[in-house]
Amino acid sequence: MSTPSPKLLFATTNKGKLRELRQLVGDSVEVVSLADLPPVPEPEEDGDTFEANAVKKAVEYARATGLPALADDSGLCVDALDGQPGVLSARYAPGDDKARYEKLLSELSGVPDEKRTASFRCALALAWPDGRTHVEEGRCEGRIGYAPKGEHGFGYDPVFILLDSGRSLAELTAEEKSAISHRGAAFRKMKPKLLSLAARP
Numbered sequence: 001m002s003t004p005s006p007k008l009l010f011a012t013t014n015k016g017k018l019r020e021l022r023q024l025v026g027d028s029v030e031v032v033s034l035a036d037l038p039p040v041p042e043p044e045e046d047g048d049t050f051e052a053n054a055v056k057k058a059v060e061y062a063r064a065t066g067l068p069a070l071a072d073d074s075g076l077c078v079d080a081l082d083g084q085p086g087v088l089s090a091r092y093a094p095g096d097d098k099a100r101y102e103k104l105l106s107e108l109s110g111v112p113d114e115k116r117t118a119s120f121r122c123a124l125a126l127a128w129p130d131g132r133t134h135v136e137e138g139r140c141e142g143r144i145g146y147a148p149k150g151e152h153g154f155g156y157d158p159v160f161i162l163l164d165s166g167r168s169l170a171e172l173t174a175e176e177k178s179a180i181s182h183r184g185a186a187f188r189k190m191k192p193k194l195l196s197l198a199a200r201p
């Protein structure tokens with residue numbers, strides 16, 4: 001029996017997102033990641049919204065590879081910073097994730113608990129090689145802590161505190177995070193479209 005051909009490209013360069021998307025999709029759809037394919041130029045993320053950037057990434061990766069592509073544009077919107085870093089979350093500070101959340105903590109120094117509210121947002125875009133697209137969004141509410149805690153997750157997770165439990169997103173297992181996260185919420189809305197890719201004629 002021949003190996004079945006891949007049905008869906010996870011079009012992200014972010015290993016944390018890739019890990020979460022793989023766990024969310026399980027074995028319901030055959031997937032490949034960018035690392036499995038010949039190099040493809042990285043789209044410029046010049047949109048003003050998560051949706052615009054997610055669609056741009058999905059369309060460009062689908063055209064370049066000939067595969068249906070699922071792209072994720074996401075970020076952290078902090079109320080006391082007028083929604084920043086928002087779509088610029090990945091570029092908020094040079095260096096690594098730690099440098100970025102440390103900058104955030106320093107920007108919020110002296111800001112009291114009740115004004116440290118924030119939300120994670122995620123737009124997931126599915127694009128077919130012919131240019132058709134479908135977008136779903138999700139969000140997760142919380143507040144920014146005062147020091148990092150937890151070893152799981154990625155990005156700003158160690159400083160993002162959940163309102164009900166007081167735990168950081170980085171203190172949750174991958175399954176616990178996906179059950180309440182912006183990405184998990186967007187993914188569950190997108191899932192029927194993804195399953196339709198796997199359907200055999």
Ligand SMILES: O=c1[nH]c(=O)c2ncn([C@@H]3O[C@H](COP(=O)(O)OP(=O)(O)OP(=O)(O)O)[C@@H](O)[C@H]3O)c2[nH]1
Binds near residue numbers: 012013153
């Ligand atoms: O703590 C976090 N938990 C999350 O669940 C999460 N989701 C997104 N982010 C942050 O938001 C930016 C995304 O930027 P982004 O959408 O452009 O992705 P990226 O550039 O890393 O990869 P790509 O998918 O574009 O290839 C990056 O700084 C991420 O750290 C998160 N941080």
Ligand SMILES: [Mg+2]
Binds near residue numbers: 045090
């Ligand atoms: Mg990016």
